[in-house]
Amino acid sequence: MxxxxxxxxxSSGSPRxxxxxxxxxxxIEKVTEGSAQIPxxxxxxxxxxxxxxxxxxDSHTHIFLWGxxxxxxxxxxxxxxxxxxxxxxxxxxxxxxxxEQGFTTIRDLETEGAGYGDIEIKQAIAEGTIPGxxxxxxxxAISTTGGYNLxxxxxxxxxxxxxxxxxxPVEARKAARQQLEHGADWIKVYMTHRSxxxxxxNLVSQPxxxxxxxxxxxxxxxxxxxxxxCHAYNGIGLQRALDGACDSIEHGLEITDxxxxxxxxxxxxxxxxxxxxxxxxxxADTPGGRRDRARAxxxxxxxxxxxxAHLKIVFGTDIGGMPWTEPIAQEFQRMVGxxxxxxxxxxxxxxxxxxxxxxxxxxxxxxxGAFADIVAVSGDPLKDIGILEHVRFVMHDGAVxxxxxxx
Numbered sequence: 001m002x003x004x005x006x007x008x009x010x011s012s013g014s015p016r017x018x019x020x021x022x023x024x025x026x027x028i029e030k031v032t033e034g035s036a037q038i039p040x041x042x043x044x045x046x047x048x049x050x051x052x053x054x055x056x057x058d059s060h061t062h063i064f065l066w067g068x069x070x071x072x073x074x075x076x077x078x079x080x081x082x083x084x085x086x087x088x089x090x091x092x093x094x095x096x097x098x099x100e101q102g103f104t105t106i107r108d109l110e111t112e113g114a115g116y117g118d119i120e121i122k123q124a125i126a127e128g129t130i131p132g133x134x135x136x137x138x139x140x141a142i143s144t145t146g147g148y149n150l151x152x153x154x155x156x157x158x159x160x161x162x163x164x165x166x167x168x169p170v171e172a173r174k175a176a177r178q179q180l181e182h183g184a185d186w187i188k189v190y191m192t193h194r195s196x197x198x199x200x201x202n203l204v205s206q207p208x209x210x211x212x213x214x215x216x217x218x219x220x221x222x223x224x225x226x227x228x229x230c231h232a233y234n235g236i237g238l239q240r241a242l243d244g245a246c247d248s249i250e251h252g253l254e255i256t257d258x259x260x261x262x263x264x265x266x267x268x269x270x271x272x273x274x275x276x277x278x279x280x281x282x283x284a285d286t287p288g289g290r291r292d293r294a295r296a297x298x299x300x301x302x303x304x305x306x307x308x309a310h311l312k313i314v315f316g317t318d319i320g321g322m323p324w325t326e327p328i329a330q331e332f333q334r335m336v337g338x339x340x341x342x343x344x345x346x347x348x349x350x351x352x353x354x355x356x357x358x359x360x361x362x363x364x365x366x367x368x369g370a371f372a373d374i375v376a377v378s379g380d381p382l383k384d385i386g387i388l389e390h391v392r393f394v395m396h397d398g399a400v401x402x403x404x405x406x407x
Contacts, residue, residue, distance in 0.1 A: 001042040002374060002395075003034060004052035008381070010350035010365040013343065015051070015382070023372040026398035030368055046406050047376045047393060053346065054366050055104025055133075055373025055396060056388070057353035058328055059271050060250060062320025063094040063106075063121060063135075064114040069280055069323070075149055079113045079160055087114050091121050094324045095132030100402055101328050102375035102391030105134040105353070105363050107316070109188045109229055109250065110141035112162045119183040131401060134373075136185040136357055138229065140164040142175050142217060143190035147208035163190060169216035172209065176220040187221045189214060189246070191230045192237035196291050203254055203294045207237035214244035227358075229271075234298070242268065248356065250316070252306075253277070254298040260309045269356045271316040272303050274334040279322060303338050313340075314356050315349035329388040332381075342382045372398040376405060 002021040009016070009031070018034030022042070038044060064087050068075045082090070091114075098106055108118045118137035125132040141163040150159040164179070166172045176187050191214065192205035209217075214230075221228050227248070230241035234254035241249060242262050248269035249255075255263070263270065277296045282288030306313060317331045335345045354364030363371055376393035394402040 001038055002045045002052065003048045004050070004376075005048040006051045006380070007031075007366060008051060008053045008343070008346060009367060010054040010347060010354075011367070018048070019052075021052070021366060021374065023374075023395070023398055026372055028366060028368055028370050028372050028374075031366060045400070045403075050376040050378055050393065050405055051380055051387075052366065052374060052376045053102075053381075054350045054364050054370070055375055055394070056102045056329070056349045056391075057105040057107075057315065057357070057364055058098065058103045058317055058319065058349070059107045059248075059314040059353050059356065060273050060316030060318050061094075061098070061106045061108050062110060062112055062318070063091040063098075063108050064111045064117055065320030066090050067323035068321050075112075075162070079150060079162065084114065084117070088117060088121070090324075091117065092124075092130050092132075094320065095121060095125060095130065095135075097324050098133050098319075098328065099131055099394060099396060100391075102388070102394050103133055103328055104373035104375070104394070104396045105136070105357070105359075107136040107138070107186065107229075107353075107357065109138045109186070109231075110163065111137075111139060112320075113160055115140060116182045122183075133396070134363065134371075137183070138186045138188035139179045139182060139184040140175075141188035141190060142166055142172065142179075142209070143193065144208045144213070147190055147193045147206075166209075166213065169212045172213040173216040173220045176217045180221065180224050180226060184226065186226060187217060187228045188250075189217055189228060189230050189241075191232040191241040191246075192235070195233055195295070196287060197294050201294070203234060203291070203298055205233040205235050205237055207235065207240060209240065211240045211244055214240055214246070218245050233295075242266065248314075251299075251318075252302055253295050255302045255305065257305070260305055260311065263311055264309055267312065270306050270311045270313050272299070272306070272313065272335075273316045273318040273331070274299060274303065274338070275331050276318045276321050278334075300338055303335075307339055312352065312356070313344075313348050314353045315345065327389040329391075332385045332388050336385045342385045345385060346381065346388075378405065
């Protein structure tokens with residue numbers, strides 16, 4: 001039994017005071033007023049001085065990435081200098097790190113050269129071997145020749161690639177089948193790759209899969225009852241992603257008004273991942289620096305347009321691209337700073353993300369029948385969203401993982 005001083009249940013528009021949450025096994029059985037009688041034999045966890053929320057959901061992570069700081073070798077260092085055992089150990093750390101910060105569910109969108117490791121880490125968590133959140137894994141991801149790292153090495157070298165590369169609809173469909181066969185919950189497709197600023201100052205992104213290739217992936221994936229996430233910065237690649245009926249746009253740095261309208265019509269989810277685009281900028285007077293600054297500028301405008309259009313926005317960080325030592329919840333401050341109401345930001349990381357994951361009513365809410373994923377903070381995140389960077393209580397699947405509030 002949990003006594004909540006204030007309860008933000010993930011779906012309601014306002015918090016409720018003095019609530020009792022009855023947990024039986026790994027599910028929430030009942031949520032009642034605090035004056036209700038406590039069942040005989042129940043163990044009471046007193047969070048009456050705290051704000052209680054559903055376990056948080058990060059809809060865009062990479063547990064097999066260890067940061068991409070250029071000064072530390074950048075992306076390539078993850079693949080070239082860490083063996084699979086070290087990468088698995090780091091992924092284990094990442095999962096613990098997510099859980100201790102109150103993120104009880106993650107959608108992990110590609111293992112970056114670590115094969116089907118996310119599904120195996122998911123199995124280790126499910127069997128109780130290691131602690132970690134509920135994982136929805138995308139395994140290897142899909143791009144095209146010339147469409148993913150590692151790049152820039154001598155052409156005679158056969159370098160490993162971070163994603164599974166395909167050319168043509170037949171190869172694209174086969175890759176989706178392979179990944180689904182090996183347990184992918186989502187399929188991740190890279191619809192754009194490198195980007196730059198042209199002579200007119202516009203952000204340009206190289207498209208990857210053709211529309212026919214993407215349609216083969218989407219058709220196959222939807223046939224398995226699964227969904228497709230499309231990494232798309234802007235331009236031709238983003239348009240192909242929408243025309244190919246992808247289920248979520250990842251990043252979406254620059255979205256036109258017409259594309260916003262198309263996302264509204266199609267019910268496309270938007271996972272903006274704002275935070276990564278403010279770190280590791282190249283010097284301002286270099287092509288890379290101009291690109292980095294353009295990305296952030298157009299991203300802010302697109303996020304605000306998405307808000308005004310009431311697109312279906314979910315919380316995602318791209319953590320892994322940023323070091324796992326950084327606070328995952330920093331994204332809340334980015335979202336609220338660009339105009340999102342605190343309650344909307346919280347729902348983007350709870351009930352709204354649960355809906356995208358086809359887990360509505362089971363995760364992302366504190367309600368009867370839901371899994372007992374419950375977190376708490378000291379203070380009111382509706383007044384200071386930054387408080388969510390300091391989660392002090394975590395229950396996952398009915399078991400207390402962290403408790404810095406009651407002794």
